[in-house]
Amino acid sequence: MANSAIYQIRGGLFPDEGVPPAYWPASGDLKVEKLSARYSLDGPRVLHDISFEVRSGERVGIVGRTGSGKSSLTLALLQCIITEGKVYYDGIPIDRINLDALRSSITLIPQVPELLSGTLRQNVDPFQQYDDATLNDALRSAGLFSLQSNTIGGRVTLDTPIASGGTNLSVGQRQILALARAIVRQSKLLILDEATSAIDYATDAVIQASLRQELDKGVTLLTVAHRLQTIMDADKVMVLDAGRIVEFGKPSELLKDEKGTLRALVDKSDDKETLYAMASHVG
Ligand SMILES: Nc1ncnc2c1ncn2[C@@H]1O[C@H](COP(=O)(O)OP(=O)(O)OP(=O)(O)O)[C@@H](O)[C@H]1O
Secondary structure, three states: OHHHHHHHHOOOOOOEOOEOOOOOOOOOOEEEEEEEEEOOOOOOEEEEEEEEEEOOOOEEEEEOOOOOOHHHHHHHHOOOOEEEEEEEEOOEEHHHOOHHHHHHHEEEEOOOOOOOOEEHHHHHOOOOOOOHHHHHHHHHHHOHHHOOOOOOOOOOOOOOEEOHHHOOOOHHHHHHHHHHHHHHOOOOEEEEEOOOOOOOHHHHHHHHHHHHHHHHOOOEEEEEOOOHHHOOOOOEEEEEEOOEEEEEEOHHHHOOOOOOHHHHHHHOOOOHHHHHHHHHOOO
């Protein structure tokens, strides 16, 4: 990869210990090699030799039954649990990057993002690093201003108060705020844990449109999916089982395998026809 070459030329050292160069990450390329993970030193492995590659701008859906390792994989990518193996983000091995820098350059959007009590501004820019124009642009790109915001009341601005935990916002609005945070920080890797609680159609449409815009800018999106509809039109789907990748590829290709796991999941779904149609529309 081009960037790895640059680091090798420079002797493989960052100017400051673990602090990546300002231009990193320039792409959302992700390469994972033999990643294993456990929650404690004497605990069992919950991920086993996971290897895969995702190109900048790709959208990957992660599916698997409960306990298959979906959340553990996202935590491993953020180095929140004990890992072995290698993960390269934009060409740099993430174990060479200090944790603050790593975690501020990958955005995890949880199912129900927790917000701080304070203002919208404090939630999107907790360390007061950005000017109003940047923050407003991010909120606009994320789609917050396009939503009628009955829950918040009145016109939404950076000074709009947020109740403790974000309880005056819907789950969808909270995810949109988390997305705005990702846009402000220029994260090139977004991990979305799909909200399982109902998000209304308008809010979901805003989230999907904002995500598409980010993908067009080269952001890589990993979606932990709880509904197959969310990811059947993804570029690739990863199926996890007992901490291992059992399938990884284009949904339409995976569906051709009569004994395949994704196919079995789709075949027993009530929306089988819709799901096949979605998969067949991916280029
Ligand atoms: N905090 C934890 N400490 C120890 N083991 C854990 C912890 N969280 C999860 N595990 C174990 O890791 C394995 C993978 O669980 P994980 O939560 O990653 O699965 P998942 O696919 O995200 O499940 P779900 O769909 O229910 O969220 C399971 O065996 C689980 O028991």
